[in-house]
Amino acid sequence: MNKYLMIIAMLAVVSCxxxxxxxKESNVMLPEPAVKVMDSATAGKHEGLALIExxxxxxxxxxxxKLVGPSYQEVAAKYTExxxxxxxxxxxxxxxxxxxxxxxxxxxGMSPDNAKKMVEYILTLKK
Numbered sequence: 001m002n003k004y005l006m007i008i009a010m011l012a013v014v015s016c017x018x019x020x021x022x023x024k025e026s027n028v029m030l031p032e033p034a035v036k037v038m039d040s041a042t043a044g045k046h047e048g049l050a051l052i053e054x055x056x057x058x059x060x061x062x063x064x065x066k067l068v069g070p071s072y073q074e075v076a077a078k079y080t081e082x083x084x085x086x087x088x089x090x091x092x093x094x095x096x097x098x099x100x101x102x103x104x105x106x107x108x109g110m111s112p113d114n115a116k117k118m119v120e121y122i123l124t125l126k127k
Contacts, residue, residue, distance in 0.1 A: 048121025051114050055107070063125065070099045076126040084123070088115035 052058065060068035079087060092115050094106030107115070 046121045046124065048117040048119070051118050052121065055110070055118075056105075057118070060104070068102060069104060072122045073125045073127060076123050079123065081120075081123060084116055084119050087119040087122075088112055091115040091118060 061070070061072055063072050065071050066074065075087075089112075090104065092107055092110050092112065094104045096103035
């Protein structure tokens with residue numbers, strides 16, 4: 001009987017020990033790592049810039065260089081604060097013709113407030 005208890009105790013110790021990665025995939029979900037989220041103001045970043053970086057904008061636009069669409073500095077040079085609503089609508093609805101024939105993709109899921117924050121940031125790049 002003691003022999004069996006000894007074997008069970010050894011198995012319990014071994015099964016509770018550190019698991020070695022066998023290299024095989026598992027379908028067990030690991031807990032999400034804790035991530036400290038900082039808001040834009042805390043990070044010292046304009047909220048509009050944070051929104052631009054979080055969206056797909058930088059695929060077609062760069063700050064100071066024309067890519068597919070105009071650079072943000074070119075946009076800032078052409079427009080004023082009076083155009084914020086117009087440009088925010090352009091971000092949401094898309095369009096073409098102002099900067100050439102390549103259309104700007106619509107961003108239908110974006111809120112007007114976020115689009116305005118993006119435009120307000122872009123206008124700060126005026127030289």
